[in-house]
Amino acid sequence: MPVPGMKRESLIYVAGHRGMVGSAIVRRLQAEGFANLLLRTHAELDLTRQADVEDFFSEYRPDYVFLAAAKVGGILANDTQPAEFLRDNLAIQTNVIDAAYRNGTRKLLFLGSSCIYPKHASQPMREECLLTGSLEPTNEWYAVAKIAGLKMCQAYRRQYGFNAISAMPTNLYGPGDNFNLRSSHVLPALIRKFHEAKEHGDAEVELWGTGTPRREFLYVDDLAEASLFLMARYDEEIWINVGSGSDLTIHALAQAISAVVGFSGAIRLDPSKPDGTPRKLLDTSRLANLGWSSRIELSDGIRQTYGWFLKHRAGLRN
Numbered sequence: 001m002p003v004p005g006m007k008r009e010s011l012i013y014v015a016g017h018r019g020m021v022g023s024a025i026v027r028r029l030q031a032e033g034f035a036n037l038l039l040r041t042h043a044e045l046d047l048t049r050q051a052d053v054e055d056f057f058s059e060y061r062p063d064y065v066f067l068a069a070a071k072v073g074g075i076l077a078n079d080t081q082p083a084e085f086l087r088d089n090l091a092i093q094t095n096v097i098d099a100a101y102r103n104g105t106r107k108l109l110f111l112g113s114s115c116i117y118p119k120h121a122s123q124p125m126r127e128e129c130l131l132t133g134s135l136e137p138t139n140e141w142y143a144v145a146k147i148a149g150l151k152m153c154q155a156y157r158r159q160y161g162f163n164a165i166s167a168m169p170t171n172l173y174g175p176g177d178n179f180n181l182r183s184s185h186v187l188p189a190l191i192r193k194f195h196e197a198k199e200h201g202d203a204e205v206e207l208w209g210t211g212t213p214r215r216e217f218l219y220v221d222d223l224a225e226a227s228l229f230l231m232a233r234y235d236e237e238i239w240i241n242v243g244s245g246s247d248l249t250i251h252a253l254a255q256a257i258s259a260v261v262g263f264s265g266a267i268r269l270d271p272s273k274p275d276g277t278p279r280k281l282l283d284t285s286r287l288a289n290l291g292w293s294s295r296i297e298l299s300d301g302i303r304q305t306y307g308w309f310l311k312h313r314a315g316l317r318n
Contacts, residue, residue, distance in 0.1 A: 016069030211251030
């Protein structure tokens with residue numbers, strides 16, 4: 001997928017390359033023949049430290065930037081660490097976007113999240129529904145930071161002519177996901193719960209909430225493909241949704257994961273726990289009109305993710 005002006009020798013910085021999204025983007029870039037990748041771990045470059053980020057960009061001056069670095073987590077993590085979710089994400093994106101502009105980066109892709117949209121937005125959610133209602137309280141800190149990031153990209157385009165674009169992916173999953181039950185999102189958390197229940201011979205697995213909220217899921221390698229596609233085909237200031245175009249209830253998701261894992265017990269709902277947003281389905285017509293759509297079905301993606309989990313389980317964080 002040739003990217004106009006993005007030659008094979010272009011220096012490309014992938015911020016957050018060890019995370020699920022960043023590592024998928026790296027895989028895709030390498031598959032497309034881009035070998036001149038600029039990668040730094042958190043230990044090597046702390047993106048929350050402005051001076052360090054400025055020094056890094058001044059020294060290397062990357063041609064293209066994929067901004068996939070972020071502090072992420074599920075309902076529990078957002079609820080217990082609101083200050084960190086707001087502070088760290090604001091710092092990361094502010095430092096990277098500004099340094100990229102000041103050091104001649106030709107194009108930057110900022111990756112946001114569908115949680116930026118109002119809790120009760122009309123479904124499917126169009127890009128234009130941003131800021132038309134209240135956010136979901138369980139992840140508003142992360143959402144506020146991401147809204148600031150996409151608005152910063154808009155502002156830098158308008159005032160400085162900086163070619164910064166923003167993509168808003170739906171719920172992501174896949175290889176490299178976070179399976180820590182205290183900080184993970186629902187799909188990887190359920191994979192681990194059902195796997196451990198199967199190992200222990202448990203009779204049931206508890207599912208938070210009523211099981212009725214509907215969610216859309218996108219395999220992370222599809223997002224990586226879409227990210228390169230947008231680098232090639234998209235140059236507008238309005239953010240663009242990236243999703244699979246279909247959703248299902250959390251209870252149906254649990255049943256699908258249970259079947260893949262091979263857990264034969266029951267699923268027990270706990271309605272005393274929060275549900276979160278009632279429904280989150282993105283309107284992806286803008287991206288579809290450009291010629292891109294997802295390829296990996298949810299059932300196939302769950303199988304591939306579970307396979308990755310089994311292979312890497314020993315090295316995962318608790």
